[in-house]
Amino acid sequence: AGDARHNVVFVLGPPGSGKGTQCIKISTEYGYIHLSAGDLLRAERQREGSEFGALIEEHITNGTIVPVEITCKLLENAMIASGGAPGFLVDGFPRNEDNLSGWDREMGPKTNLQFVLFLACPTEVCTQRCLNRGQGRTDDNEESLRKRIQTYNNQTLPIIKHYEKMNLVREIDTSADADSVYEQVRNAFNKANA
Numbered sequence: 015a016g017d018a019r020h021n022v023v024f025v026l027g028p029p030g031s032g033k034g035t036q037c038i039k040i041s042t043e044y045g046y047i048h049l050s051a052g053d054l055l056r057a058e059r060q061r062e063g064s065e066f067g068a069l070i071e072e073h074i075t076n077g078t079i080v081p082v083e084i085t086c087k088l089l090e091n092a093m094i095a096s097g098g099a100p101g102f103l104v105d106g107f108p109r110n111e112d113n114l115s116g117w118d119r120e121m122g123p124k125t126n127l128q129f130v131l132f133l134a135c136p137t138e139v140c141t142q143r144c145l146n147r148g149q150g151r152t153d154d155n156e157e158s159l160r161k162r163i164q165t166y167n168n169q170t171l172p173i174i175k176h177y178e179k180m181n182l183v184r185e186i187d188t189s190a191d192a193d194s195v196y197e198q199v200r201n202a203f204n205k206a207n208a
């Protein structure tokens with residue numbers, strides 16, 4: 015609201031719910047910059063000279079959450095590198111209590127959280143999507159997926175509840191096809207930017 019803080023929308027939901035898919039569509043239409051925490055961590059894992067590669071790989075395969083100091087710094091660097099934008103889509107973060115408190119401490123004062131886009135999806139549907147994705151992700155196997163879902167249920171759902179109490183959550187069921195889901199996603203963005 016007339017200040018220099020960056021607009022942020024957190025995009026949360028279980029593995030395979032369509033966070034990345036919907037963020038690409040939003041980014042194209044609204045000019046928001048898409049920052050996938052998972053993509054940034056995977057890039058850091060591959061980066062020559064990174065001291066965090068092995069740690070990140072272990073967390074990703076086990077479906078556990080990387081310490082916020084690492085993820086939050088990657089997000090902030092990406093925001094700075096992007097220049098400016100109407101807003102940032104922070105995809106797949108914050109996923110646990112550590113992420114939430116670290117973000118609030120480091121980035122809270124520099125950002126304006128517009129809302130939280132919650133992409134809800136039945137476990138069977140989103141698990142199957144990940145198994146069918148075929149992009150060679152080291153965590154798209156049945157064992158890692160069980161752990162990812164468990165982490166999501168135990169650690170990420172409470173974060174979504176936290177934002178629900180603040181009336182910031184816009185929930186959309188994503189079991190329909192991606193274009194129908196996007197029609198509802200657009201409604202949420204149009205209301206937020208009206």
Ligand code: UP5
Pocket residue numbers: 027028029030031032033034035036051052053055073074075076077078079080081085105106107108109113143144146147153162188189190191192193195
């Ligand atoms: N698809 C999408 N929408 C569809 C639809 N409506 N109908 C039919 N098919 C649809 O979609 C998944 C697949 O489904 C694709 O093939 C797509 O075409 C199809 P996608 O858009 O990729 O879903 P998304 O929700 O982005 O799934 P993703 O697997 O990326 O979610 P995760 O949350 O599991 O993965 P992420 O990359 O965010 O995190 C991976 C790991 O990184 C975590 O487990 C964790 O170990 C680590 N991490 C952290 O530690 N900290 C963080 O902050 C973030 C990640």
Ligand code: MG
Pocket residue numbers: 033034050052106
């Ligand atoms: Mg994704």
